[in-house]
Amino acid sequence: MASWQTLLKQSISRPEQLPRRLAAAREEMARVAAVYPMRINPYYLGLIREPGDPIWRQAVPDVREIEDRVCPEDPLAEERLSPVPNLVHKYPDRALFLVTSQCAMFCRFCTRKRKVGTTRMVIDDDTIRAGLDYLRKTPEIRDVLVSGGDPLLLPDHRLEAILQRLRQIPSIEIIRIGSRVPCTLPMRVTTRLAAMLKRYHPLYLNTHFNHPSEITPQAALACKRLADAGIPLGCQTVLLRGVNDDAAVVRELMRKLLLIRVKPYYIFQADMSRGTDHFRTPVEKGLAIMKSLIGHTSGLAVPTFAVDAPGGGGKIPLVPDYVRSLGTDLVFENYQGLTCTYRNVT
Numbered sequence: 001m002a003s004w005q006t007l008l009k010q011s012i013s014r015p016e017q018l019p020r021r022l023a024a025a026r027e028e029m030a031r032v033a034a035v036y037p038m039r040i041n042p043y044y045l046g047l048i049r050e051p052g053d054p055i056w057r058q059a060v061p062d063v064r065e066i067e068d069r070v071c072p073e074d075p076l077a078e079e080r081l082s083p084v085p086n087l088v089h090k091y092p093d094r095a096l097f098l099v100t101s102q103c104a105m106f107c108r109f110c111t112r113k114r115k116v117g118t119t120r121m122v123i124d125d126d127t128i129r130a131g132l133d134y135l136r137k138t139p140e141i142r143d144v145l146v147s148g149g150d151p152l153l154l155p156d157h158r159l160e161a162i163l164q165r166l167r168q169i170p171s172i173e174i175i176r177i178g179s180r181v182p183c184t185l186p187m188r189v190t191t192r193l194a195a196m197l198k199r200y201h202p203l204y205l206n207t208h209f210n211h212p213s214e215i216t217p218q219a220a221l222a223c224k225r226l227a228d229a230g231i232p233l234g235c236q237t238v239l240l241r242g243v244n245d246d247a248a249v250v251r252e253l254m255r256k257l258l259l260i261r262v263k264p265y266y267i268f269q270a271d272m273s274r275g276t277d278h279f280r281t282p283v284e285k286g287l288a289i290m291k292s293l294i295g296h297t298s299g300l301a302v303p304t305f306a307v308d309a310p311g312g313g314g315k316i317p318l319v320p321d322y323v324r325s326l327g328t329d330l331v332f333e334n335y336q337g338l339t340c341t342y343r344n345v346t
């Protein structure tokens with residue numbers, strides 16, 4: 001088996017490199033890839049069965065990306081909420097620290113599509129130093145989300161240097177890594193990497209699977225290595241039209257995540273990032289999917305459905321409504337649609 005570095009080097013970045021059976025409109029795709037870069041590594045490419053399938057849609061450029069007239073560039077106002085470049089401080093006690101602009105696969109629905117994988121995202125020793133300085137002098141931040149791009153694209157020693165310096169800041173209690181690598185290039189999760197990460201506890205890792213067919217034996221092995229290193233694993237799924245906007249698909253995904261010891265954490269309404277409008281689903285769809293999970297399957301398999309509010313308002317949970325009336329008696333309906341009452345306390 002080739003090393004992860006070799007697989008990454010063998011990634012395709014031009015539509016004409018796609019196998020003939022997977023390429024529809026190569027010229028259109030090339031126009032898209034000139035704006036929003038394309039990268040599909042051989043592992044993830046191997047998960048595609050046919051054009052238009054849920055894996056293909058996540059990875060292959062679509063002309064609708066450059067025709068989007070609805071979504072703004074930076075809906076979450078991340079740039080405005082960055083006191084120093086590549087560090088987003090939106091919530092009182094936590095911050096998002098972007099440490100690389102690279103990914104193992106460029107997701108077509110990327111929330112930072114405006115910059116990930118392009119020269120518009122400049123991350124170097126200076127920006128990392130400035131981020132660490134800000135965290136040092138902002139002690140109310142106790143939870144740092146290391147993200148990007150994908151932090152696990154950094155070589156072990158570079159990632160370790162960042163983790164080491166974060167751990168030297170006494171006010172930082174929790175380090176979280178956001179990485180799609182367990183899904184898109186699971187062989188990156190070597191036993192060496194897991195042994196290195198283990199030295200920086202309490203360390204959590206939130207990964208990102210969107211479809212049950214991404215849960216392969218290789219992905220399971222990557223998650224096993226991380227979980228065996230004591231790293232609690234969560235998943236941040238995004239609802240995407242034509243990929244997973246279906247209750248049965250989401251239910252199967254959540255069940256399979258638990259089997260590989262990943263706890264579904266969030267399921268997101270798609271952000272309004274420019275170039276991704278065609279992926280968005282009605283909020284009602286997400287609520288219906290939540291209703292099909294709650295009570296029907298293990299509570300462990302039920303993530304929080306949330307919309308990240310445009311303008312930088314933060315994540316807002318969206319919950320199906322089980323309340324029929326509020327009064328002396330609370331009248332609810334349960335997951336089966338049966339009416340239940342509870343005598344309120346005044």
Ligand SMILES: *Cc1c(COP(=O)(O)O)cnc(C)c1O
Nearest residue numbers: 088089090091094095096145315
């Ligand atoms: C999502 C996010 C967080 C973390 O939010 P949690 O609800 O704690 O997972 C922190 N900072 C930014 C900028 C975020 O977008």
